[in-house]
Every structure is written in C-alpha cells, then in structure tokens.
Amino acid sequence: MSKGLRIAFFGSSLVSAYWNGAATYYRGIIRALYDRGHRVTFYEPDAYERQQHRDMPDPDWARSVVYSAQGTEELDRCLKEAADSDVVVKASGVGVFDALLEERVLELQRPATQVVFWDVDAPATLERVEKDRNDPFRALIPRYDHILTYGGGEPVVSAYKALGAKECVPIYNALDPSTHHPVAADPRFAGDLAFLGNRLPDREARVEAFFLKAAELLPQSRFLLGGSGWGDRALPENVKYLGHVYTQDHNALNCSARAVLNINRDSMARFGFSPATRVFEAAGAGACIITDAFKGVELFLEPGQEILVAHSGEEVAEHVRKLNETESRRIGQAAMKRVLSEHTYAHRASKVEEVLGFQKSGTRERVA
Missing domain, CATH: 3.40.50.2000 (Glycogen Phosphorylase B;)
Structure with a gap:
C-alpha cells in the first residue's frame, strides 16, 4: 500500500460552517485526500462563535485541532507539531493571526516539507496587495512552494505570477456526492x-x-x-x-x-x-x-x-x-x-496530488 502525505492545514474551520463559507470546500477536498491515502490535521482557531455553532462532530477522515484565539501559546504548539508534516498549508481568511501564520509557516519550509498558500478568496487577496504595495503578504508570495486558489482561472494565475509566485494553480469548488445529493422535498x-x-x-x-x-x-x-x-x-x-x-x-x-x-x-x-x-x-x-x-x-x-x-x-x-x-x-x-x-472533489484531489508531485507509488518529487 502506498504511503500518503502528512498534511498540516491551517484554515478557518472544518467543523463549523457558521460565518465560514469555505467549510464545504475544505471538507470536500480533505475527505477526498483522505480517500486517496493522505492524512490531514486541520488547525482552526476558537473564534467567531464557530465552535458554539458546530454542524458536525470531529470527522474520522481528518484530525481536528482547535487552538485558542486569545494569545499565541497554543498556536505555537500547533506550528511546532506541524513541522513534522510533508506539506504545510496556510489558507487565506483564517480570521485570527493571519499575518503571523503567513510568515510562520514559511519557517517550516525544508527539502522534505512543502509550504502552500491556499487562497480561498484570491480576488480579494489580490485586490488588497495591489492597492497596498507595503502589505506584508506581498513580499512572502515568492517564497511559497505553491499558491493554490479556490478559483479565478487565468486572470488570477497571471496576477499571482506577476507578484512573483513560483506556481499558481486553481483548485475549483466541486461536489462531494456523499454529502450533497437528492433527498425528499421538505x-x-x-x-x-x-x-x-x-x-x-x-x-x-x-x-x-x-x-x-x-x-x-x-x-x-x-x-x-x-x-x-x-x-x-x-x-x-x-x-x-x-x-x-x-x-x-x-x-x-x-x-x-x-x-x-x-x-x-x-x-x-x-x-x-x-x-x-x-x-x-x-x-x-x-x-x-x-x-x-x-x-x-x-x-x-x-x-x-x-x-x-x-x-x-x-x-x-x-x-x-x-x-x-x-x-x-x-x-x-x-x-x-x-x-x-x-466536478467531484475526487477530481480536485487528484489535481492537488499532481501539484505536490505525489506519485501513486508513494514517492514524491519536490516541485520547485
């Protein structure tokens, strides 16, 4: 059996869709990666009352870790743990410590660990850094191994490359047929x-x-x-x-x-x-x-x-x-x-593997 990737994912929330439009996207992608043999730990802040409005228990297809939004001590422990991963992902719009995370995850970059910025609102991010040339994230873009985006097509790819991105690949929204399917009318x-x-x-x-x-x-x-x-x-x-x-x-x-x-x-x-x-x-x-x-x-x-x-x-x-x-x-x-x-998340997960250089044999070629 091939050995999958160990992925540390810092995002807004996996277990709550409350004020969190990316929840379905995260769930679909991560569940599909699990089905393909990869293991994801999802780190999310206890913020915006999301934990009080959870709409799912901790899943069996990902490890969920919730850290405090009051101070960085728990986040520091999460980052230390994530250092052992094959891939570290910082998603946009975490909502807490975003600027800090954008910089700190890059400290985990090494030959055996790829670091990815996954932009779930690329148009907003790009408009922000284009308006403010002093935006701290602007200087960090060229340092990430990959920029993945929720969408945007060629206009977003071209904009990120113009800002120095090594690579920018859209990973579009999709369907998880196990969660969204026909039911009786209500x-x-x-x-x-x-x-x-x-x-x-x-x-x-x-x-x-x-x-x-x-x-x-x-x-x-x-x-x-x-x-x-x-x-x-x-x-x-x-x-x-x-x-x-x-x-x-x-x-x-x-x-x-x-x-x-x-x-x-x-x-x-x-x-x-x-x-x-x-x-x-x-x-x-x-x-x-x-x-x-x-x-x-x-x-x-x-x-x-x-x-x-x-x-x-x-x-x-x-x-x-x-x-x-x-x-x-x-x-x-x-x-x-x-x-x-x-357009299922299985199709999208296959594209993510391609970007990360993962081969079915379990080997991985680092994509510069």
Whole structure:
C-alpha cells in the first residue's frame, strides 16, 4: 500500500460552517485526500462563535485541532507539531493571526516539507496587495512552494505570477456526492426561488439586484432567503427569511425549491472562473440553478442546458416566471450528471496530488 502525505492545514474551520463559507470546500477536498491515502490535521482557531455553532462532530477522515484565539501559546504548539508534516498549508481568511501564520509557516519550509498558500478568496487577496504595495503578504508570495486558489482561472494565475509566485494553480469548488445529493422535498423549503448566502459588504448590492429585485417583480411567487446577517434587513413580503441554514439542511433546501439562485460576490464576479460551492451543492442535489452571469461559467455547466444564466434581476424574474416543474427537473438532472462526471472533489484531489508531485507509488518529487 502506498504511503500518503502528512498534511498540516491551517484554515478557518472544518467543523463549523457558521460565518465560514469555505467549510464545504475544505471538507470536500480533505475527505477526498483522505480517500486517496493522505492524512490531514486541520488547525482552526476558537473564534467567531464557530465552535458554539458546530454542524458536525470531529470527522474520522481528518484530525481536528482547535487552538485558542486569545494569545499565541497554543498556536505555537500547533506550528511546532506541524513541522513534522510533508506539506504545510496556510489558507487565506483564517480570521485570527493571519499575518503571523503567513510568515510562520514559511519557517517550516525544508527539502522534505512543502509550504502552500491556499487562497480561498484570491480576488480579494489580490485586490488588497495591489492597492497596498507595503502589505506584508506581498513580499512572502515568492517564497511559497505553491499558491493554490479556490478559483479565478487565468486572470488570477497571471496576477499571482506577476507578484512573483513560483506556481499558481486553481483548485475549483466541486461536489462531494456523499454529502450533497437528492433527498425528499421538505415543506419548510417549498418555494419558487431560494438563495443561500451570508450578508457580506461585497455581496449585498448584488443580492438586492438579482434576488430582491426579482422578488419585487414577482409578488405572487414565494422566495426563500437563507444565511446569517439578514435579520434586520427590510425584505419584500413574499420573501421568507430562514436565518442560518445548517449544512445538514442544504440538500432539503436544494431539493424543495423550484430553482436555486447563485450570486457571486463583487470580486468573484469581476475575475470570473470562480463558481461558488453552492453551485456544486445544488447541482449534486439535482436542483435547477439560476446564476448571475460570470466569465467562465461554461467551463463548468452549459448555459441553457445545465444552468440558467441571468444578467439582472429582471432576467432572474423571467427565468422563474417561465420555469415549470418539468423543465426545472430536466435542467437539474443534466447538471447533476455533469458534475458527477467532471466536478467531484475526487477530481480536485487528484489535481492537488499532481501539484505536490505525489506519485501513486508513494514517492514524491519536490516541485520547485
């Protein structure tokens, strides 16, 4: 049996999706790496009440270590332990000690240990360092063995290489069919259009334009809004606010509404090639997806056949108005077939192995 990699992963949270949009992505990638023989220890801070809103126990496919966000003593111990790993990953947006971690993980770099920066919000990171030439992370970019990104395509790759990155490879969102799949419809989530997303400054205007505008144009239709932070927002009467929707309810939501809406954040929409985790979750459940237009959508799902694309709230409303149950089911089934054949986390984990130089024999060639 081949020997897998020992991977130390510093990220926001593996066990809680609360104010943590990267949770599904982390879980999918890490579980797929485990299935391929690798062992991951995930280090996360006790911050933002995530541990109080956990939506899963410690998994059997990863070791979860929670460290205090009050002082660095526990984090220091985690870094010392991580020094014995084959690969050390610092993800963007940990939310606590980010600048410190970006520098400290590089101290663990040696011939037997690759150090990776895994950017789960590359457009935001790149815009930040381009605006501030004195941003400490800017000078660290060339020192990492690899930059992996949640998405962004060639625009993100070119931007990182221009900043001196040795290598930049997008590892796109995908589907974990063991967690996101068709289930029976749930009356709690019955409606014509559902949108799930936390209220964030660079998303709110697009939610207003694509979701709330469509709701205003279709007063007789039922709209569902899920996610944290929307409780004090004035909403049209035909919009039901669900609050935070736990991961275990995502399948039911995706299988109960006639259509599910994807809305990219401003930075993701500008760079393109960054389909959200929600797209693959919904496709895996056989949902009919409507998305705001973004460059590169056709690389993942075929517009008009596997996904519906809208350039405005008016176009979202028109899709909802025309969509019947038969067409919704047809599009959803086509999307599910496509993602199962091309866009699972098993596909992404294979790409990660390729980047890290891991060979099935268990040997590893260091990729400079």
